[in-house]
Amino acid sequence: MIEDQFQRDPKPLKIANRTFKSRLFVGTGKFSSTKSMRDAIELSCTEMVTVALRRIDLTKPMEEEDIIASLDLTKIQLLPNTSGARDAEEAVRLARIAREMGGGNWIKLEVTPDPYYLLPDGKETLKATEILVKEGFVVLPYIQADPILAKQLQEAGAATVMPLGSPIGSNQGIRTKESIKIIIEQAEVPVVIDAGLGLPSHVAEAFEMGADAVLVNTAIAISVHSGYSAFSFALATLAGREAYLNGIYGNTNARTLELSYESNTWKKASASSPLTGFLDEENR
């Protein structure tokens, strides 16, 4: 049903030599189980899934890996990522190993020297992109919302640019809006907003702004029902894209919304299922 809606798009998304109906890309980290990850992938209707190479045993063929084995690769483009790489050299080595182990030649380039905010290092990302493009990789680099860097990456042959909305896993939405607008205005390759999208409304906003695709991981993975949550992001993808195509501009100043995890534990601790009940009896 929802796949049919994706079909309506008059300008399907094209990256390198592949066409995508769905503009929602999904990450595979932080899920509680392979099952909840599978639910999310299925209900999101995504056609592009990114997998962290550091989470994979790279000494054996990739199709033997749980995460990969559970993906229908006839429908889904596998996008290995280099998260954890601290410089161009490490990222390039990871990409090569991924290709050798059967991960294909698409690579989401993440060069993140600081392990906390995981912010991308533009200089090293550009260097790695130049090398990998020459070696025949389809490179999707994760970057700061830096319009000049986006241009340089396009010149170096990147297949897309993936500016961040806000730091990975922060769920803060699009805090780099003005810069991303410039990137969208100037880009000659698809612009994928990646990182920090915590609510369906953030995703809708990304498409209203004219983004070509979004990548969501944490918000789906840590929600109570990953599957339904992924579905809500798919709906938001459709809504935002339709709005953009049909010129609904409105006032898209994002309001920051209070996230409410797990039935409002935000507000006050709920007495019904206390986390620390086990401490009532001291038994040492």
Add this chain to the structure above:
Amino acid sequence: MQEKEFSHYIQNYPFKEVQQRIYYLNEEKNHTQKTIERIIEKTYQDEHIRWDEFLYLLTKPALDYIEELAQIAQRITRKRFGKTVLLYAPLYLSNECKSICTYCGFRYDNPIKRKTLTVEEAIQEAMILHSQGIRHILLLTGEDYRNTPISYIGEVAEKLQRHFSSIGIEIYPLKQNEYEYLRTKGVDSLTIYQETYDPERYREVHLQGVKRRMEFRLNCPDRAGKAGLRRIGIGALLGLSDPQTEVAMVGLHAQYLQKRYWKTQITVSLPRLRPAENIKNVPLISDSLYALFFIALRIFLPDVSLILSTRESPRFRDNMIPICITQISAGSKTEPGGYSGYDTTEQFHISDTRSVADIVNMLKQKDLDPVFTDWVYVMK
């Protein structure tokens, strides 16, 4: 001006003064609780809390808020780490030791069954762990520079590199160039517990050996950070001095390391003293206060990986892990050759003796994903 190393930095925070401050907060219940409520408000605004605010969360008056703080800690943990828990296993290469530490079963003057594994035996032990799915391994020794030299550690690491995603060491303190050497052999992480941050107690419990040099040990994580290791684990052995103050100092140390060695992941563990060979009179730290320490650390340092030892009971671990723990060992043995069934003396007594498979099942029941691989050998 940047302080040279942690031993210089810590001079601004004398243990006794921090202890007095915490004592005051324990006594001044009204003031402390009002401030805790303000701190809780701050966390709802997604604001980071400062170290001086962190002290309030370690106090006895904070116990009245433990449930709410646990909910906050859980929310932060989910956001920063997702629903995952990283599994690893220790591999004791040796229980030979030249130091005398009053709290440890390996102490030099203890007449125990000593053994240092040969390289072949070490590989054999490691492959038993490998067959259980373990890919993050931690190599441990006592404090014996001669019987377990770094060339030996390096040789073991080099042979294991192909089989394991991550190789850590928990051995005697080294110099920077020695960490650099071990990095070339495939070691990517270091664990080194200060045991106690209280200089007076440090002198009292470390009677002999290199371990007596408190400053050399204190700056060990600095040297590893400069050498470019990817993960550094620190901690205090709770029960040697005032536990609240120890945790305050561990928090300070972790925050300092995060800022200074910004490319390195910091992990924190807070082992409680357990009975071991010839160790009696273990002081009591209540479960509630102990749980509070982890919860407070999580709120203070959202990105630090928190480890809960197999010294703790299955029940305590099972309940704490979903709140804020992100890394645990499973199926552990604390004696050299333990996985192969050698009869040697363990360092301390394990309370959670469940197998890797049992731990995996427990995590799955808690809706958590056991992660075996979170590293790649090319990223050493």
